[in-house]
Structure formats: structure tokens, C-alpha cells
Amino acid sequence: MTLDRAPAMIARQASTRLVIEQVLRGGPISRAEIARGTGLSKQTISEVMRELERGGWVREEGQVQGAVGRSAVTYAIRPDAAFVLGIDLGGTKLHLALADLHGQIVAEIVEPTQHAGGAAVIEQIGRLADTLVEKVGIARDRVRSAVMGSPGIVDPRSGAIMIAPNVPGLDTFDVRAALRARLGIDVAIENDVNLAAVGEHWCGGSKDARSFAFVALGTGIGLGIFADGRLLRGARGAAGEISYLPLGGDPYDARGHRVGTLEMAVGSAAMLGRYVALGGSDKLTVREIFDRLDEDAAGRAVMDEVARIVATAILAIHSIIDPEVVVMGGNVGARPELVRCIAAHLGRCMAEPVRIESSRLGGRATLIGAIAGAIDQVHQAVFGIGAGTGLRAPPDLAMAAAS
Known part of the structure; x- marks a missing residue:
């Protein structure tokens, strides 16, 4: 030129x-x-x-x-001008979805995550992506971008995913480079809770909120933060690692160095241990404990104690970022019984309790956030715009995502 x-x-x-x-x-x-x-x-x-x-x-x-x-x-x-790939990598299951530029999912697939982790997971993702493309019947080059949600954080120097003990081996190589080589398209990796917050902001209950917090509680606990309309990542991508907050236990206890003091107090393992200590059966899962709360005093006591500790964490979050709403997600955090209990405790420790509600997207929040992020990448690559375009989800996407 x-x-x-x-x-x-x-x-x-x-x-x-x-x-x-x-x-x-x-x-x-x-x-x-x-x-x-x-x-x-x-x-x-x-x-x-x-x-x-x-x-x-x-x-x-x-x-x-x-x-x-x-x-x-x-x-x-044109929704079919290009397609994107959303990937939700978890310790027990791997969920992929192919979507158009309106965010409509045209095909998706779920299977257990490869136990071997590492390179085996990369190959598994590639195989499932191939399956989706073949199922839809489109040329591979029409898939323009992919975003993967993963536990842990990406080391900006090595590209390895750190603090992701449920998916072994991802801390030994450049995961993004390996995915780009296998898929043949641009790939971004984001913390799974951050992407769940993106999904909620795109088409969930907090889509009209400029500042909100997304708290995911299940096996562990994590936080996604939107401040003034933008996702907050921090200097090293570790913003929101609230499992290390010094709440619910002794932060100087070396046992908390791996997963964090707060997670040791409110994660699934902690709930099960507390339940057994109160005389409950050691044969039940956390889901089963919640399903029988009406008839189980030990289960109600566990929920109340977890809610009290989580309310303390939300008080700390509120003091720092002043969110309009706190959205509870995760297979435990989104339980309405727990959300009501947390709200009751917030009423005791806050003069003006922050609004708290369950995630509308449930277990699909991370996947929907990954799709939104991948569409944004296409806009950036093709038109030079992104992350501020005001991308709106179609009205029926939120309903489909929550189903």
C-alpha cells in the first residue's frame, strides 16, 4: 500500500x-x-x-x-457468516458447543474428561471439535475462533494452566499453543468462573448490572468480578481466587496452601466432613444431603454453617468492589435453599444487604461465556472491535442456555 x-x-x-x-x-x-x-x-x-x-x-x-x-x-x-467453538473443561466432564455469530448453539457434545489429563485432554478436545464440525456439515475454515474455560489460571510466560489439580498435567506445557495447533484456529483460555460471569453478564440475571460478583461454589469456590462493565482479571489473571481468603479457618495452616483456607471450609469435601462429624451418613453426596434437608437436622446445620462463612466472604467482596448484585453459581452455590440462607446471614452482618440471587444459566454459564468470548474474538479479528461492542444475546438464547 x-x-x-x-x-x-x-x-x-x-x-x-x-x-x-x-x-x-x-x-x-x-x-x-x-x-x-x-x-x-x-x-x-x-x-x-x-x-x-x-x-x-x-x-x-x-x-x-x-x-x-x-x-x-x-x-x-449474518449468523452463519462464521462459527465459534465454546469449551468448558472440568475435572469430571468436557463440554463443547459450536455456535453461530448470534450465539445460537448448532451442536454440542459432552463426555467424561480424560483422566490422563495433559496432552490426552488436548487430543480429546480436538476429536470432539471434529465431531461437531462433521455433525453440522460445515467446512472447517468456517470455524473462526474458540475460547476454553478451565479451572486455575494461565501463566502468561509459559502458557501452562496453574492451580488446576482436578485436570493433571496442564501445568507442564503451553496449553493454548497446543490447542491452536490441534484446532487450527485462534484459541483463548480463561478461568472457568470468569467465563461463567461473562455468560451471566451476556444473557443471565446480571446482564443489566455494570458491577456484580459471580460466586461459584461446588468442589471449590471461585469468584468472577465485573467492575464498571468489564471483567476484572488482575495483573496475572488471578483476580477472584477467593479460595485463599483467610476466612473459615487458619490461613497459617499449611494444609490450606494448596486449595486455600476458604475452600477448605466451604468446599464439597468440607461439607461432607462436617456432615459426618454431626452424625450424618458417609455414604451421601452433597447433592443428596441438600435433597433431604427437610428431614435431616445435620444437613441443615451444615448448610447454615457454610452459608454463614460464605456470607462473610460476600461481605468482604462487597467492601472492596461494591457490586449491584451477587450471583451464586456452581452445583452447590446455586441451590435456592443455600441462597436464602446466605441472604439471611447477610441481613445480620450488613446494614444494607447486597442483593443475592441464583444463577439463571446454572451449569451452562461457563459454556455460554466461552461462546460470547469467542464471538467477541471474531469481531476483533475481522472488524477491529470487541469487548465493548455491547453484544446482545438474542432473547431466546437465555432460555435455551438455562434449559
């Missing part, structure tokens, strides 16, 4: 970004509405829309009646 053409190219790229932002935020949208939202001339908008149509990124969606009786064509992003 010659220097005299550079300003024109930069101006066209800027115009394209402005137009596509309007389509993403307000689509279906007419050219007149785009002009009002961007300040661009009708000629520039027409030229940009023609280019986007030729490239297969937008399409005519319908018509809207104008103020003087004339109808105008409306445009929207």
Missing part, C-alpha cells in the same frame, strides 16, 4: 468499525438509523454496507416503516 492511499484505507476501516458497531448494538437497523448513530454520510454507509454484504457479514433482515410513509431496508449480522 502506498503512503498516499494509507489515510483513505484508515478512514474506511474506521467507518466500517462505526457501522458494524451500530449493527451489533441495534440490528436489525436501517441505513438512516446507522447515519444518526455514527454521523457518517449516506454515501459512506452505503459503500460500507455493500462491502459487508459482498463479504457475507451482513444481510437484509426486513423493512421498517419510515416517518413519511416510506419503508426502509434493515440490516443485521
